[in-house]
Amino acid sequence: MNLRRLRHFETLYRIGNFARAADELGLTQSALTRSIQKLEGELDAPLFDRTTHYVRPTGAAERLIRSARDVIAAAANLEQEARGLKQPTTGTVRIGAGPYPLQPLLTDAIIRFARDHPAVRVTVTGGPSEQLLETLVDRRLDLVVCDRAKFATSGHADEVLCIPLPSEPLVVVCRADHPLLATEGRPDTAAWRWALPRPAPGSNFPRALRARFAAGLFPDYELDSTVACLEMARSGLAITVVPRSLAARACADGTLATLALPAGEQTRDAIHLLRNRSRSALVSAFVTILRGTA
Structure with a gap:
């Protein structure tokens, strides 16, 4: 054939x-x-x-x-x-990523990988986790890093290998002079406008926010980039939620500050690979670096 x-x-x-x-x-x-x-x-x-x-x-x-x-x-x-018999460091690694693992986990892993494999091309495709898993099953991605809860509800769960990554707390980020920071006790975050990637996290968010989400009215700014959400927070027009490690970097210049969320609010990311698909040496090397970075 x-x-x-x-x-x-x-x-x-x-x-x-x-x-x-x-x-x-x-x-x-x-x-x-x-x-x-x-x-x-x-x-x-x-x-x-x-x-x-x-x-x-x-x-x-x-x-x-x-x-x-x-x-x-x-x-x-x-x-x-x-090709790698003569040039063992050339090729392409195709990654799908949800918005939360993209920064800083995947970015840091790509930097480490690039230092070891400077001639390798790396592509990152974003989008809804369900769509990324479909693309993985269609063999157009080598791996997907996204919320493992999406894997459990996927129709391709029997075809996909899920490698959980360490969880990380999510935190609220707002301007350093935001009124939320002056609130005693647990602040009422429902009173403010939000910028979040899709889908919005937060099963433990206030009831008013959960009701708005159910009605399709939350978040106020739906941006598929945590960096864009942080810029909205920096402007003072919205607050956002990001992984703690990203928040630490964003707050380093003093223009942003963080508020803790309930303990259950954390990332639940995993590496997703096809079970019965042979993986190139480059993909295996990237997975090893990604797990070490996480």
């Missing part, structure tokens, strides 16, 4: 449009059509239902796509390892 045709099949399956898939592959639409037809001839089964309005995978395509992606990923690892 031709590996090139399998790549054409995977791209068309993922994109669902001949013209856009051909453009991504650098082919003409007619060349992609011929390639898919030849693969269907080899398999003696149609892979896509086609009309003038849509391209949809058949049952045969649904059965084959996971195996095809395994073959494509294994071939990519083989090519990378083969």
